Amino acid sequence: MTSSSRLEAGHSTTPNSPSAERSNGTMLLQVNGRTCEILADCTTPLLHVLHNDLKLNGPKFGCGLGECGACTVVLDGLAARSCVIPVGGCAGRSILTLEGLGSRDDLDPIQSAFIAEEAAQCGYCLNGMIMTTKALLARNAHPSEQEAAEALKYNLCRCGAHVEILRAVMRAASEAARSE
Numbered sequence: 001m002t003s004s005s006r007l008e009a010g011h012s013t014t015p016n017s018p019s020a021e022r023s024n025g026t027m028l029l030q031v032n033g034r035t036c037e038i039l040a041d042c043t044t045p046l047l048h049v050l051h052n053d054l055k056l057n058g059p060k061f062g063c064g065l066g067e068c069g070a071c072t073v074v075l076d077g078l079a080a081r082s083c084v085i086p087v088g089g090c091a092g093r094s095i096l097t098l099e100g101l102g103s104r105d106d107l108d109p110i111q112s113a114f115i116a117e118e119a120a121q122c123g124y125c126l127n128g129m130i131m132t133t134k135a136l137l138a139r140n141a142h143p144s145e146q147e148a149a150e151a152l153k154y155n156l157c158r159c160g161a162h163v164e165i166l167r168a169v170m171r172a173a174s175e176a177a178r179s180e
């Protein structure tokens with residue numbers, strides 16, 4: 001199975017865009033609401049730029065093949081696998097990473113729901129689970145359990161915490177509904 005065939009509805013892949021490079025060789029990225037100027041080859045995976053240039057380590061390197069979901073970010077509102085997206089295709093688009101969701105003192109409701117449900121063992125998959133949930137709830141604020149499971153079905157958790165993770169997604173959705 002190719003990586004693209006593993007992406008569920010609502011996930012984004014982006015073609016490379018050489019025109020993203022500016023005359024001085026840099027690119028402008030919109031990350032977590034801030035404009036960042038970076039110097040990188042257009043074909044560099046977005047994940048590497050987030051880690052190495054911007055020091056954003058929320059997205060995790062897992063497979064590097066678009067298969068596991070550990071590196072997920074929200075790109076223009078859609079869950080996207082940053083390990084296989086060339087940074088050149090991201091210039092001028094909205095990139096949200098885990099760091100842009102909440103802080104230790106001011107958690108995003110999705111993060112609070114994952115804590116409340118103790119939805120983790122090693123935690124390595126959590127970035128992908130949370131960012132995929134963020135994109136899901138933005139496009140469907142009231143998902144059924146089946147819709148939530150569908151959205152997360154290609155995010156791998158080798159610890160087998162899927163039951164708790166699904167409970168956390170449904171808790172986040174119902175708490176968001178209560179605060180509407």
Ligand code: FES
Binds near residue numbers: 060071
């Ligand atoms: S590290 Fe990107 S999908 Fe696995």
Ligand code: FES
Binds near residue numbers: 120121124156158159
């Ligand atoms: S909690 Fe360990 S991989 Fe999901």
